[in-house]
Amino acid sequence: MDYRAPELLIAGRWRPGRGSHRLVVTNPATEAHLGELSAANQDDLHEALAAADAGFAAWRQRPARERADILERGVTRMLQRLETIATWLTLEQGKTLAESRQEVQIAAEMIKWYAEEARRVHGRLVPSRLPGATMEVRKYPVGPVLALSPWNYPVILTARKIGGALAAGCSVIVKAAEETPAAVAAMVDCLQADLPPGALQLVYGNPAEISETLIASPVIRKVSFTGSVGVGRTLARQCAEGFKRTTLELGGHAPVIVWADADLDRFVPMLVGHKFRNAGQACLAPTRFLVHRAIEAEFSDRFIAAASTLKVGDGMAAATQMGPMISAQRKSAMAPLVADAVAQGADLACGGVLAGPGHFHAPTVLRHVPAHARIMMEEPFGPLAPITAFDTLDQALGVANANPYGLAAYVFTDSRRVAQALTDGLQVGAIALNSVAVATPEAPFGGVKDSGVGSESGVEGMASFLETRTVHAAA
Numbered sequence: 001m002d003y004r005a006p007e008l009l010i011a012g013r014w015r016p017g018r019g020s021h022r023l024v025v026t027n028p029a030t031e032a033h034l035g036e037l038s039a040a041n042q043d044d045l046h047e048a049l050a051a052a053d054a055g056f057a058a059w060r061q062r063p064a065r066e067r068a069d070i071l072e073r074g075v076t077r078m079l080q081r082l083e084t085i086a087t088w089l090t091l092e093q094g095k096t097l098a099e100s101r102q103e104v105q106i107a108a109e110m111i112k113w114y115a116e117e118a119r120r121v122h123g124r125l126v127p128s129r130l131p132g133a134t135m136e137v138r139k140y141p142v143g144p145v146l147a148l149s150p151w152n153y154p155v156i157l158t159a160r161k162i163g164g165a166l167a168a169g170c171s172v173i174v175k176a177a178e179e180t181p182a183a184v185a186a187m188v189d190c191l192q193a194d195l196p197p198g199a200l201q202l203v204y205g206n207p208a209e210i211s212e213t214l215i216a217s218p219v220i221r222k223v224s225f226t227g228s229v230g231v232g233r234t235l236a237r238q239c240a241e242g243f244k245r246t247t248l249e250l251g252g253h254a255p256v257i258v259w260a261d262a263d264l265d266r267f268v269p270m271l272v273g274h275k276f277r278n279a280g281q282a283c284l285a286p287t288r289f290l291v292h293r294a295i296e297a298e299f300s301d302r303f304i305a306a307a308s309t310l311k312v313g314d315g316m317a318a319a320t321q322m323g324p325m326i327s328a329q330r331k332s333a334m335a336p337l338v339a340d341a342v343a344q345g346a347d348l349a350c351g352g353v354l355a356g357p358g359h360f361h362a363p364t365v366l367r368h369v370p371a372h373a374r375i376m377m378e379e380p381f382g383p384l385a386p387i388t389a390f391d392t393l394d395q396a397l398g399v400a401n402a403n404p405y406g407l408a409a410y411v412f413t414d415s416r417r418v419a420q421a422l423t424d425g426l427q428v429g430a431i432a433l434n435s436v437a438v439a440t441p442e443a444p445f446g447g448v449k450d451s452g453v454g455s456e457s458g459v460e461g462m463a464s465f466l467e468t469r470t471v472h473a474a475a
């Protein structure tokens with residue numbers, strides 16, 4: 001399928017950016033040049049702001065049912081174009097075509113869920129203190145939103161923001177990742193067809209320039225960001241200046257606690273699949289395997305055997321089970337973490353860097369990793385699986401909570417007592433018990449500590465795009 005680098009969508013029209021800078025898109029599996037697009041400049045950004053303002057004024061007037069119908073028609077178009085969007089996603093991001101197809105399907109479901117939820121946004125009546133008077137709590141869309149998303153799940157993570165913002169009646173300017181521009185643009189094109197101009201816009205360019213310019217404008221009332229902790233912190237500071245609402249979905253370093261009674265036949269294949277999905281480049285990927293000492297050897301042997309047989313290759317090839325990493329820079333961030341763990345006493349059981357072309361790195365498993373190794377504290381965001389043994393519940397909890405992240409955690413046990421103690425004690429926003437499913441359209445997803453502020457999806461996600469107004473009416 002022919003790959004086409006996108007243009008920008010500003011004020012209802014697809015057109016090239018006016019910036020002099022050209023953004024180059026490459027295929028991480030082959031390092032081949034896929035295409036180029038021109039970046040947004042200041043004029044483009046100011047035009048987008050004016051259009052977001054006008055788009056908001058028009059879109060917020062549409063009844064919720066009409067907004068829902070328009071979004072659902074967009075979802076239908078997305079599913080009709082699934083094969084194109086998925087193929088472009090694999091070409092520019094690297095994940096297998098099967099994973100890309102699943103990503104587009106999940107993204108469509110997320111928008112559909114928000115579309116349905118648009119019909120259910122309501123306020124409440126509070127009994128007044130005065131005879132015959134009323135107090136009404138109303139919900140209004142918060143205003144034009146700036147949505148910034150990363151390259152690892154560009155379609156899903158952008159869909160979560162677009163779906164919530166548009167369903168609530170907000171307009172939204174999307175700045176998705178420059179590494180993966182076409183898949184997101186194809187989705188945006190499906191969604192924008194019946195919207196007023198400016199309700200949904202898409203820009204690419206210099207990320208810092210775009211965010212500074214847009215956040216400084218009084219037009220933008222909310223910023224929804226998914227990405228690294230460092231950039232999240234910068235954006236939070238910029239938003240504080242204008243008291244703009246923020247939802248920040250940041251990094252993760254998910255502990256997996258495997259108790260002595262866990263069913264390894266069932267859970268090891270599940271965990272290997274989840275760990276190496278998207279070459280480990282997932283915020284909710286399991287990244288620290290804490291295994292009860294009684295079963296650590298058996299767990300490790302099985303995990304290593306399964307990880308070593310995964311077929312690594314171009315995501316477009318049918319036999320591939322794990323694609324490349326996104327860039328040479330991300331790939332080269334793996335070796336120092338592995339070397340440090342080994343220097344601290346860990347055993348490298350399998351894996352390592354693979355030769356190019358393409359940013360390939362084998363599924364890598366480290367055993368006996370001490371709690372103070374760098375990999376136990378720094379988000380690896382790649383196909384590295386450190387395993388360590390524990391003896392007591394308190395010890396497992398101590399290691400699990402001993403880093404600044406708090407996004408997801410996984411617990412495997414048949415014991416209600418152990419599951420309850422870990423559910424209560426883990427400092428995270430989402431826990432999967434005997435499962436790896438932690439993010440769905442209808443339940444909130446968000447982190448604590450350095451993993452972020454606020455939630456997306458679920459009624460909490462919808463509420464993040466709404467503001468509250470109380471109306472006191474005398475008799």
Ligand code: NAD
Pocket residue numbers: 148149150151152153157175176177178207208209211212226227228229231232234235249250251252282283284379381407447451452
């Ligand atoms: P990143 O923070 O570098 O980039 C994310 C987005 O922000 C991209 O669109 C990027 O272009 C933009 N950006 C970069 N610098 C910017 C700046 N100065 N101002 C404004 N925008 C800027 O993150 P990344 O490395 O591309 O993505 C990986 C990170 O994202 C990991 O830490 C991962 O855990 C996190 N992530 C979190 C979630 C979640 O839901 N919590 C999901 C996926 C990824």
